[in-house]
Amino acid sequence: MKLKKLEISERVVQRLTEYLSILKEARKRDDEINSIELAKIMNTTSAQVRKDLSTFGEFGVRGKGYDIDNLIEIITKILGIDKINHVIIVGHGKMGEMLSSNVEVLGEGFKIVGIFDKDENKIGKIAENNLVIQDVRNVEEFVKNMKNEFNIKIDTAILAVIKEQAQFAAEELVKNGICAILNMTTYKLELNKNIKVVDMDISAKLQELNFWRINSPNEKI
């Protein structure tokens, strides 16, 4: 597989994750799919589907379409989830608990290897996935050990603390070598630009939904 590498827009990457999920569904029914069918499910044009995919290479067969298994494999590679990515969860409140106990939710390609909290009542307890909840001050040591003993570099953290702690906790993580953060809080993190942050704010999404609900053109309430 030859991957072109150039400027890739956020939108394209977002759609890539959607294509993947759609393809996994489609695979249950078919072996092949074309840009028209894919576009219909995505609510977009076939031109966009082809353009998106051609950002990364030539994966289709003219006159036929795309082999679903092949495309799944390619997108999986592009997203780096063809291998296990080791992540830590910081904050073991309701959200952290849900994330660590729900094997489904992270999807394939990710494995939780550490859980941290600052609450002394939680530290030392065993989470539902059988990991011991560690003191958040141990992140540094943990990351080092994983590197030295198992040669596992931990880059990614899921930040699930309360929003009042988000900025501080994130800065600590960055100090310990974390360069990618899935931010489950409502706090807008202010970090060095080379740190990748993706926000996952449920309340914001609900607000968005609510706006469209009350402002829908075919509103009839």
Added chain:
Amino acid sequence: MKLKKLEISERVVQRLTEYLSILKEARKRDDEINSIELAKIMNTTSAQVRKDLSTFGEFGVRGKGYDIDNLIEIITKILGIDKINHVIIVGHGKMGEMLSSNVEVLGEGFKIVGIFDKDENKIGKIAENNLVIQDVRNVEEFVKNMKNEFNIKIDTAILAVIKEQAQFAAEELVKNGICAILNMTTYKLELNKNIKVVDMDISAKLQELNFWRINSPNEKI
């Protein structure tokens, strides 16, 4: 408050939710803010901030900036979260449980009034927020009762079932008058276009983050 009403882009609404969260933080420190400061926190230009806000009206004072409290109130109204919006949760697995037990997570303006599941072992049990978990087949009756007895119209559902059930469950909800769905599953729902759906897919967001991590220009792993 006079609200202009015209074509509003998804991006603007998304940023509106971000402005709101930033303003709530800023209020702790200041009474006023200008577009330059707001832009800095948002990682954008002051022109965009002003343009975004002016989509909805004239809220600033030339030479001074924006009154934070005032702006919060306005955005809160625009997003329709100045009043309580009643939502139901469908699916009381790990995700549904987290949502219903975590008062923080939905943010202000939303209240869970019903929890539904199809698992007989769960039906009749009491969830952490003290609501009885109801049979999902009762949604119809529940929605009608809320309307008739309390004059509460339920428009919004949070879909937290397993992805294999997502499409079916969503269609049932729509039949019972739900017109806005926060989709917590990885399944790409295919519904009538007048139904508002916002996707909230944790695994997709992790994939996105992972892509940027491994493709960051200043990668040095």
Added chain:
DNA sequence: TAGATTGTTAATCGATTAACAATC
């Protein structure tokens, strides 16, 4: 070969930004 669908170019559309008159 004829039919189909890709990959890509060029045209269009929409979103962002620079610049500035309006005005506090």
Added chain:
DNA sequence: TAGATTGTTAATCGATTAACAATC
């Protein structure tokens, strides 16, 4: 009034789409 910052216009930039040659 002078200084500052808004709201808005016009210019720029980027993303989407239409169209079609390439090719299976």
